[in-house]
Amino acid sequence: MISTNLRIIAIAGSVALLLFIIELVRRRRLKEEYSVLWVTTAVLLLLLAAWGGLLRDLTTAIGAISQASTLYFFGLIFVIFLLLHFSVRVSALERRVILMIQEIALLGERGRPPAAHAEDLGPTERDEETSAS
Amino acid sequence: MTGEDNLLIIIPAYNEQGRVGQVIRDVRSTLPGADVLVIDDGSADNTAAEALQAGAISVSLPVNSGYGVALQTGYKFGVRNGYAILGQIDADGQHRAEYLAEMLRTLDEQDADVIVGSRFLERDGHYRPSLARALGIGLFARIASLITHQHISDPTSGFQLMRIDVARFFCSEVYPTDYPDADILILLHRTGYRVREVPVQMRPSPGQSMHSGQSGPYYMYKMLLSIFVTLLRPGARNAP
Numbered sequence: 077m078i079s080t081n082l083r084i085i086a087i088a089g090s091v092a093l094l095l096f097i098i099e100l101v102r103r104r105r106l107k108e109e110y111s112v113l114w115v116t117t118a119v120l121l122l123l124l125a126a127w128g129g130l131l132r133d134l135t136t137a138i139g140a141i142s143q144a145s146t147l148y149f150f151g152l153i154f155v156i157f158l159l160l161h162f163s164v165r166v167s168a169l170e171r172r173v174i175l176m177i178q179e180i181a182l183l184g185e186r187g188r189p190p191a192a193h194a195e196d197l198g199p200t201e202r203d204e205e206t207s208a209s
Numbered sequence: 210m211t212g213e214d215n216l217l218i219i220i221p222a223y224n225e226q227g228r229v230g231q232v233i234r235d236v237r238s239t240l241p242g243a244d245v246l247v248i249d250d251g252s253a254d255n256t257a258a259e260a261l262q263a264g265a266i267s268v269s270l271p272v273n274s275g276y277g278v279a280l281q282t283g284y285k286f287g288v289r290n291g292y293a294i295l296g297q298i299d300a301d302g303q304h305r306a307e308y309l310a311e312m313l314r315t316l317d318e319q320d321a322d323v324i325v326g327s328r329f330l331e332r333d334g335h336y337r338p339s340l341a342r343a344l345g346i347g348l349f350a351r352i353a354s355l356i357t358h359q360h361i362s363d364p365t366s367g368f369q370l371m372r373i374d375v376a377r378f379f380c381s382e383v384y385p386t387d388y389p390d391a392d393i394l395i396l397l398h399r400t401g402y403r404v405r406e407v408p409v410q411m412r413p414s415p416g417q418s419m420h421s422g423q424s425g426p427y428y429m430y431k432m433l434l435s436i437f438v439t440l441l442r443p444g445a446r447n448a449p
Contacts, residue, residue, distance in 0.1 A: 177274055178270070180270075180271050181268045181282050182268060182282065182285060182286060182289075184268065186257070186261060186266070187260070187261050187266040
């Protein structure tokens with residue numbers, strides 16, 4: 077059993093986190109898309125904290141001794157997933173920034189225009205590039 | 210035959226004021242019909258102005274983004290402006306533009322899609338990299354040769370000539386914009402493009418270049434991982 081104090085803190089913490097996330101989405105500070113992992117994390121932590129039976133069974137299942145460490149263990153796993161999720165998002169953002177840098181650069185072309193074979197391939201070519209990225 | 214009037218030579222340049230102008234003049238005297246495009250990778254000096262003065266077309270990246278991003282910008286320019294063949298040469302004067310003519314001939318005669326200028330194909334020992342770099346280049350040459358079943362002596366060479374189909378292929382996200390290197394050759398092989406090496410002489414590098422990261426532990430790690438995942442991916446589409 078975890079102590080009543082720890083249980084109260086864990087429940088209060090998860091509820092506060094959940095409310096804070098919803099408030100961020102309401103104020104459009106956090107996009108719905110990114111809230112998914114956060115809401116999942118908060119709900120699962122709340123579940124673990126409030127539902128003593130689940131925590132007990134999980135503790136036995138993973139072979140932990142203290143139920144408190146089960147709580148921390150799952151908390152840590154969620155955090156790792158969130159970080160990985162951010163790395164993926166940052167990679168996607170970087171790809172988009174690179175595309176923009178290149179487009180801006182190409183718009184600012186200077187010097188002799190390549191008139192000899194200027195057959196601008198138009199939007200089709202660009203679409204192909206963008207959709208592939 | 211492919212004429213040189215439909216040829217674009219791309220020169221990625223980062224802070225190459227004082228060197229890039231000479232490279233452009235060398236290229237223009239070797240291939241008078243070719244257009245020269247300098248991709249100024251957010252230089253703090255007058256690289257772009259010097260390029261314009263030497264008669265090149267100039268495109269400036271708004272922020273410094275690295276060799277691969279600069280090169281890919283050049284490929285996009287070439288594809289959109291209807292060139293038939295793209296070449297690439299370093300801005301620091303290390304590559305000697307006179308070899309471009311021979312590379313162009315080989316591209317035609319050998320029915321290849323990509324020509325790589327190799328420092329090591331003729332073992333004349335004119336080029337001596339540092340020990341760490343030599344080990345790295347040797348290792349990746351061995352790996353690339355094993356995977357592509359053909360002798361590759363200089364997988365890190367940025368002195369290349371390619372048909373526009375290859376450049377179009379490189380405009381998509383398959384292109385590793387952070388460190389295009391040995392993994393490119395393996396990617397090309399798996400896609401069905403034919404790569405040939407041509408022996409070239411190079412001048413010693415004048416210090417800091419856009420490839421300065423090419424021997425550190427991160428480079429080794431990145432290249433091994435990149436080759437590994439390239440092999441894990443499906444063999445892409447076949448070259449037309």
